[in-house]
Amino acid sequence: xxxxxxxxxxxxxxxxxxxxxxxxxxxxxxxxxxxxxxxxxxxxxxxxxxxxxxxxxxxxxxxxxxxxxxxxxxxxxxxxxxxxxxxxxxxxxxxxxxxxxxxxxxxxxxxxxxxxxxxxxxxxxxxxxxxxxxxxxxxxxxxxxxxxxxxxxxxxxxxxxxxxxxxxxxxxxxxxxxxxxxxxxxxxxxxxxxxxxxxxxxxxxxxxxxxxxxxxxxxxxxxxxxxxxxxxxxxxxxxxxxxxxxxxxxxxxxxxxxxxx
Numbered sequence: 001x002x003x004x005x006x007x008x009x010x011x012x013x014x015x016x017x018x019x020x021x022x023x024x025x026x027x028x029x030x031x032x033x034x035x036x037x038x039x040x041x042x043x044x045x046x047x048x049x050x051x052x053x054x055x056x057x058x059x060x061x062x063x064x065x066x067x068x069x070x071x072x073x074x075x076x077x078x079x080x081x082x083x084x085x086x087x088x089x090x091x092x093x094x095x096x097x098x099x100x101x102x103x104x105x106x107x108x109x110x111x112x113x114x115x116x117x118x119x120x121x122x123x124x125x126x127x128x129x130x131x132x133x134x135x136x137x138x139x140x141x142x143x144x145x146x147x148x149x150x151x152x153x154x155x156x157x158x159x160x161x162x163x164x165x166x167x168x169x170x171x172x173x174x175x176x177x178x179x180x181x182x183x184x185x186x187x188x189x190x191x192x193x194x195x196x197x198x199x200x201x202x203x204x205x206x207x208x209x210x211x212x213x214x215x216x217x218x219x220x221x222x223x224x225x226x227x228x229x230x231x232x233x234x235x236x237x238x239x240x241x242x243x244x245x246x247x248x249x250x251x252x253x254x255x256x257x258x259x260x261x
Contacts, residue, residue: 003059006052008078009071014059015079017050019043022259023085026051027076029093029117030181031146032238033058033168036092039155039244045252050087052079054095056177058168067180069189072098073105080109088112088258090251093119093210093237094181097189100225104195112258113200114251117208117237118221121190139166139175149237151207155244193224200227201254203247205235 005012016034024047026037034051035058043049052075053060055067064071076098080087086109091099096118103110143166150158169175202225204211204218211217218229230250232239240247 004082006075006079006082008075009064009066011055011061011064013055013061013075013079014053015050015083016052017048017083019046019048021046021048022255023047023080023083023087024049024255025076025079025083025087025089027072027089027091027095027099028052028054028057029095029119029238030054030184031057031142031169031178032092032165035161035164036238036241037090038161038241040090040240040248040251041244042248042252042255045248045255047255048083050079050083052076054181056174056181062173062177064177067177068184069094069097069101069186073101076102077106077109085109086111088114088255090114090116090240091118092116092240094184094186096120097184097186100189100192100196103198104192107197110198112198112255113196113225113227114203114254115200115221115225115227116203116240116247117205117210118202118217119186119189119210120193120221122186138179139169142169142178148209151205151234151236151242153234154242158241161241193221196225196227199254199258200225201251202227202229203239203250204229204231205237205239205242206231206233207236210237 096115
């Protein structure tokens with residue numbers, strides 16, 4: 001494993017890199033860190049896998065002006081440029097929205113998209129959650145809500161992961177960055193969806209509480225990107241952290257299709 005920092009927009013993005021081969025870049029969702037992809041072992045299938053921390057999350061810095069989807073898209077492109085692309089981008093939640101924007105703004109840098117539990121438009125419980133995350137009650141609200149975003153099937157280290165996630169958000173400047181991230185509008189991503197011109201795979205947990213009808217949302221996103229979708233039975237908002245083997249078994253053939261043209 002190689003861990004580095006990529007400078008962009010006046011701050012630095014922490015990036016962890018595993019393996020060799022075609023580049024795959026993983027982008028976590030709001031409130032999470034690169035640890036959410038810890039069990040998605042794509043490097044073992046012949047890929048060079050990079051995982052970043054969002055601005056103000058994990059080990060990335062907090063000295064940014066913007067924390068929205070277009071800003072994260074710029075970070076995605078900066079990391080791909082630093083590592084040497086193109087890359088297939090795997091985005092979870094709001095990371096999916098940023099991935100869509102990156103793919104449409106610089107199509108030569110992104111050769112495929114995997115959108116997991118994608119928040120690519122404004123709606124559902126998460127839209128109301130933004131206003132509940134303000135201090136002093138915000139950390140308690142997030143802790144309770146975050147626990148409900150995982151299904152009954154989880155890895156052995158799930159409790160440790162939840163503890164780490166809470167600890168990372170307590171570091172200096174992190175909660176303010178998290179609040180600003182939570183105010184993000186996904187309208188730019190929704191506008192970009194029809195412009196996607198790369199192979200796209202949508203993965204959704206069929207119990208995802210962030211969507212009133214998870215499969216309908218997956219079908220809608222896939223239809224707007226001319227992609228395809230797969231449902232993970234029993235999973236909620238973080239399928240790759242809940243059932244990594246099931247998710248890997250879907251993603252790996254898709255990545256190989258892209259590699260083989």
